[in-house]
Amino acid sequence: MKMTRQHLRHIIRGYLIAESLSPKEREKALVAYEKKKKMPIGPYGANVSDITRAKPAISEWADILIDELEEDVPQLGNVPPEKRHRVVDEITSGVVTSLVTALGFWGPRRKMG
Numbered sequence: 001m002k003m004t005r006q007h008l009r010h011i012i013r014g015y016l017i018a019e020s021l022s023p024k025e026r027e028k029a030l031v032a033y034e035k036k037k038k039m040p041i042g043p044y045g046a047n048v049s050d051i052t053r054a055k056p057a058i059s060e061w062a063d064i065l066i067d068e069l070e071e072d073v074p075q076l077g078n079v080p081p082e083k084r085h086r087v088v089d090e091i092t093s094g095v096v097t098s099l100v101t102a103l104g105f106w107g108p109r110r111k112m113g
Helices: 005-020 023-037 048-053 055-069 074-078 081-102
Strands: none
Touching: 048 055, 048 081, 055 081
């Protein structure tokens, strides 16, 4: 496994921070880190990847939702096709984010790459 520059910086930063902490603070931080490492999935047995893999189904659902809402909100019929695609993408993104949050996933997002 190649070690990326970002990963190396993360290790060095963690080491420097750990050196600046008192032994009691260091132990507390280590316990919190180990607890975080042991929770790769949410409390409902799904992980973020599972939800992301369902994105096509969520996107299809969002498209159907817009069609169904046209009866109650006729202005949705006026959305041009070019913009409709963007609206579906925004709804999909919002639903994925809401599911990740509601199912109990936590922690900062990492940049991929």
